Amino acid sequence: MLKIALPNKGRLAEDTRELLADAGLEIRARGERALVASLGGEFSAVFVRAQDIPEFVADGAADAGVTGWDLVCESGRELRELLDLEIGPCRLVVAARDESGIETLDDIAGAPRVATVFPRLTRAFFERTGRSVTLVPVSGAAEIAPHLGIADIVVDLTSTGSTLRVHDLHEVATVLTSSARLITAPSNGLSSDEECRAKTRALDELSTALASVLRARGKRYVMANVPRAVLDRVKAVLPGLNGPTVIDILNGGAHVAVHAVVAQSAIYRTIADLKALGAEGILVTRIERLMP
Numbered sequence: 001m002l003k004i005a006l007p008n009k010g011r012l013a014e015d016t017r018e019l020l021a022d023a024g025l026e027i028r029a030r031g032e033r034a035l036v037a038s039l040g041g042e043f044s045a046v047f048v049r050a051q052d053i054p055e056f057v058a059d060g061a062a063d064a065g066v067t068g069w070d071l072v073c074e075s076g077r078e079l080r081e082l083l084d085l086e087i088g089p090c091r092l093v094v095a096a097r098d099e100s101g102i103e104t105l106d107d108i109a110g111a112p113r114v115a116t117v118f119p120r121l122t123r124a125f126f127e128r129t130g131r132s133v134t135l136v137p138v139s140g141a142a143e144i145a146p147h148l149g150i151a152d153i154v155v156d157l158t159s160t161g162s163t164l165r166v167h168d169l170h171e172v173a174t175v176l177t178s179s180a181r182l183i184t185a186p187s188n189g190l191s192s193d194e195e196c197r198a199k200t201r202a203l204d205e206l207s208t209a210l211a212s213v214l215r216a217r218g219k220r221y222v223m224a225n226v227p228r229a230v231l232d233r234v235k236a237v238l239p240g241l242n243g244p245t246v247i248d249i250l251n252g253g254a255h256v257a258v259h260a261v262v263a264q265s266a267i268y269r270t271i272a273d274l275k276a277l278g279a280e281g282i283l284v285t286r287i288e289r290l291m292p
Helices: 010-022 050-058 069-075 119-128 142-148 162-166 193-216 228-237 264-276
Strands: 002-007 036-039 043-048 064-068 080-084 090-097 113-116 134-137 153-158 169-178 180-184 219-227 245-248 255-263 280-286
Touching (some): 002 010, 002 193, 010 064, 010 193, 069 080, 069 169, 119 169, 142 153, 162 169, 219 228, 228 255, 228 264, 255 264
Antiparallel strands (some): 036 043, 064 180
16 A cells, blocks of 8 residues: 655645545545545555655655645655646746836846745756845745845745735746646665556556546536437537537437537537527536546
């Protein structure tokens, strides 16, 4: 049974639990504060801080983990991405005070002090751009640093930019785009090739299950009985993934059944267009998992 390191708190932890449950991997723990749990009976879970997960996985304390790509990159450890989970999207950005006059990187003069929780990524970014800076490592709330006079600019995470605006800051450049990833370490330290293959197979199955849930999000399954005579026009309304599935109806006569996967955002117009073509018995259902 492989061990998966999961975030122990926050929005990332909640979204990760929901994704796993949708994939049929329900977390079964003895209590809300339990540090370990069964994960669908297929894996075991260990709950740790998101920033510690890259270290746990790299050191072999966990076979895989879920954490932000920003934390993976900041760790500097050799890790492999198995899947982008598309949750917790954010950007690591350079930000300056609104009255600073800094609108682009070219406006940054001298060797400014930069407050950040991500010193490794920040140093690498400014080295790539050929600029000298003085790092001011902080443990959190970097956006307050310019107001306290301990830094001139900041490098911090943002998703909507609202926190930056509240503190009279604006974005200058993007350092990194991040989201939660399923990660693992290179298969070193395993006792045998058979063990390596078994671990690889189990993690591939986990990635496939999670990807099927992600693929189904924002999609709906549409079924309808339509006149055979307008089938060519129906195909334009229901393109589906590879075109609609067309099924003869027992004693259906002039009607056939069509099934297709449709984007949730297009459902309103799809139903209206089907009705205009004389469709009957239209049914729309949610999709839990979608395999390619």
